[in-house]
Amino acid sequence: MVSLPQISVIIPSYNYACFLESAIDSVLQQSYQHFEIIAWDDGSGDDSLPILRRYAAQHPERFRYFQHEGGQNKGIAATYRAAVAQAKGTWIAFLEADDVWHKENLSLKAEALKKSAEAGVVFSECRPFGQMSGVLYWKLHAWLNQSFLPRYQPIDLTAELLQRNPVASFSNFMVRKDLFDQVPDPQNRILFYDWWVLAHVSLSAPFCFVPKKLCDWRIHSQSANYRKESAQSVMGLKNFLENMLDSMRLELENAGECAGTDILSKKKKIIRHLDFYRSFEIQRAGSWFFAFLTHPWETIRFAGHFLLRNLLF
Template identity: 30%
Template sequence: MTNSSVQPDLRPLPLPPLARDPLVSILVANYNYARYLPDCLNSVLQQSYGNFEVLICDDGSTDDSLRVLAEFAASDHRIRFIAQPNGGMASALNRAYEQAKGQLIALIDADDTWHDSKLDRIVQAFQQNPAAGMVTHQLRAEDTDGRIVRRILPPRLDSGWLAPRCVNGECLRLPPCSALSVRSEVAKSIFPIPPIFRSSADRIVQERALLYSEVAAVPEVLAMYRVHGNNLTGLAGPLDSLSIQKTVAFLENVWKARAEFVCEIHGISLQPDRWRVAEGSEYQLALSLLAKDGKARPDVSLISDRKRRIAWSILTRLPDAIAIQGLRFWWRPNPVKRFTDSLSRLFS
């Protein structure tokens, strides 16, 4: 067993050859997204790659979701749905996964849509990268009126064997739920996702997949990510003390699940303390900044991500009122950030 102060020697697990035309099991967790479900499911049914099944768990919706799901299931035998009392995103994905028969598992949020070639490109990527247990791609973010919030999300993607960077507390460039697909061998270790993750369960899918095997990235926009009040934090940091405290509580659960998974899969014992420093310091800085109490702030040098470390070095040198405005500007989507993202893609 390895002590948490030592950098562990993690190695990807081998994967067997993938079938030529693998069945893709598409998992959908739905809660009160009746108005978005038709666009979501139609985008799946219009895929140019046709060997798939759609497994939907309705998580106690109180809107018209069950009627919409029943109509779609009656119109296409590849769609099956389950209804359960509200238990959260992880619980719903777990129930959907129980029905999965595919060699590949793909996730899509009930309010998102896929481009027609999405599954074709994903299957191709798995075939071309036999060591990859997860394939990711980029998305376009739109609001509920179809206005573009961000043309490419994230601007760049990380790939390869990312486990050492993850356990080092680095901030990895990975997309949200609707851009994640994994091999069934990896999915067996991912599921069941701890039900404590009532939201953002895709974070656990990301982490467990990259801690198991290599990641392949398709640098193309293959889906639309819908931005609205319920998921705005997917594009912005927490902007008040209560939200930051909730984010830190969520991260504590992520770190605990990460340590348990590394121990289970690799037989290496790690303590969450190593991530509280590397990944949690900026949130402690934000809390101290918003408190305006003049107390000493956490050491900026402890932040693992270079870009964040530079930003915080600047913020901590500014008067509190200006620094808070700077924090809100940094953690919110805005035209300047979109412009700089575009420039970075041009010169990368």
């Protein structure tokens, strides 16, 4: 018999007081009750802290909240890292303060582990809602990236994560704590920290996909995911991918030439994609043309991302 895992739910809070209660209530109402909640305020200037204090007083057995020393704002990576350090569970589930879980979210993901015990990440579909243009983009993203994934079985997502994030949102997955603890910290604040975490974890463990919409993902004008792409933002994405792939390459460096074929194959794919991202400059048309000649599919995907976001947002 597979024992029920203890899950630590991490809720970061930064100026989302208007959404925070709905997020917390959606966790407390889960049918799966083997969890604790750790909320961490990242220097909010609104009423987030009074809300967190109230929930801590009402649910002292399972709700704890923290903030950075001096009420500082340190960014998402530092906030998640600090919160996970306080976690007691063997699995970490994340819920961004503007999102909402469905009642069976934790239950169905814990159930999936019985069929895929070796998985390091369990993720599901989500339901984007809110600003319609953003909703259309992320629905299309889900159809392109999740429709053909194997269900309820171990899958290697490293190749996909080298160029896109099929999981899409922090609120959409849970990860083994020991694997999260092994993920290196990024050098700077980054926008795509969920992608960073997932890509590094994929080097050492398979994922498991639950084909059900278990999270309502709010898309709104204050969201990091709601924006047009400029040359500057695409350059930021390019730089992020270079840094992420370089970090992943270093993770595999110690494997050496005696590594198994799986590790060596992943290393070759990482180096190929690194070469692609380093091969062109965003603002030079000639550089795009050269990149297309040497890496056609990667260039088409990168350009498609740029064009689609600017059409829909």
